Amino acid sequence: MPAKSTNSPKQPLATARRNRDAEVLRAAIEVFSEKGYSAASVQEVGDRVGLLKGSLYHYISSKESVLYRIFHEAHEEARAIMDAVAALELPPRQHLYEYLRRLTLWYLANRQRSQLYFTEWRYLTGDYADVVRKERREFEGYVRAIIVRAHVDGTTRPDLDTMLASFAAVAAVNSVLVWFKPSGSYAAQHIAAEIAELACALVFCTSRTPDIPLPPSATTVPGLRG
Amino acid sequence: MPAKSTNSPKQPLATARRNRDAEVLRAAIEVFSEKGYSAASVQEVGDRVGLLKGSLYHYISSKESVLYRIFHEAHEEARAIMDAVAALELPPRQHLYEYLRRLTLWYLANRQRSQLYFTEWRYLTGDYADVVRKERREFEGYVRAIIVRAHVDGTTRPDLDTMLASFAAVAAVNSVLVWFKPSGSYAAQHIAAEIAELACALVFCTSRTPDIPLPPSATTVPGLRG
Structure with missing residues (x-):
């Protein structure tokens, strides 16, 4: 009926599909956060967005693939922050400051997703685990490289x-995920x-x-090297 | 038969009881760490130390009571560190340094126990949760008090x-529990x-x-106050 639409006939469907995709991912973040990844089921994610078993599998090929996508998309957003701050070409201290400031804001705006990353990433296996491990190294390497410089x-x-x-x-920085309370008096x-x-x-x-003058006995701990 | 023993007849039994107590607690730390508290059962703890159901309940009145004891005893050891360093009457920076140094060594010598504390303490309920929450406040308040001073x-x-x-x-300090590898090249x-x-x-x-001169657009994040 919308004769004036300039969209091709397939585009509205594709858009609807994309929107549901994002919705499914958001629901998965909630369900995995509330129940823990290992206890959560794909059907619980479907229930939350009103998708029946048959259509749910158009969006989710496996529970693990959803967890992977949650982490992978989070990393893409983190990488955008890394790139944006690198493009400012700041001296190391300002570079580190501005990156960590923006990263903290991202954490606070994406708390469930960030928390999932730290508590559930060990559930990934095979190629999924390899990619996320590589992304994690990139993430950690960014801060390390600034400090080394x-x-x-x-x-x-x-x-x-x-x-x-x-x-x-x-x-x-990560600790904000532990102690931040949205109801608290601190502004993000x-x-x-x-x-x-x-x-x-801490770095600079x-x-x-x-x-501190201490007797040698004060520095030894049973069961530890060095 | 040990006629020359100066122990009262009951003491060897009491000692054996105490030893098994420590053994049961160590086993519980292992089982809770490997499986997670919520998935672990009291019987699995018993199996690890070779105790049958009947005798196990002499040592463990409930799964929650064991979790509580693990945390409570950890706090007693942390408090001993707090007291020992306070007794040195150091200026704030040295006080903080020496406390955090010893606390880190304690974490490294008690990694499973410390990790349990941070991941599983939310499973405690009622009075157990109240005591552990109070102990946690004492633990956090110690560092805070040095910094305020x-x-x-x-x-x-x-x-x-x-x-x-x-x-x-x-x-x-807590992060050592995440990245420390006993097989790594770093000495404790x-x-x-x-x-x-x-x-x-970081404090001093x-x-x-x-x-850093930035356009205002660089500092706003959707969905966040302040």
């Missing part, structure tokens, strides 16, 4: 352990700016804690 | 958000010293990241 430039303390510093900086912009500043401080602080 | 003393930057700083410092003492230093840097760094 700063270390080489001499803008960090000389004895900084760049690997541990990148783990700790990322951990500070404040949290993002302050967490990014704290993570930068040049002063060290003064030595 | 430093902030009041003027040894941090004046605009430090002490709450976010304590979250981030604790997150840096190096990790503990460096992670404590990084967490202190007085320099700030220089401003």
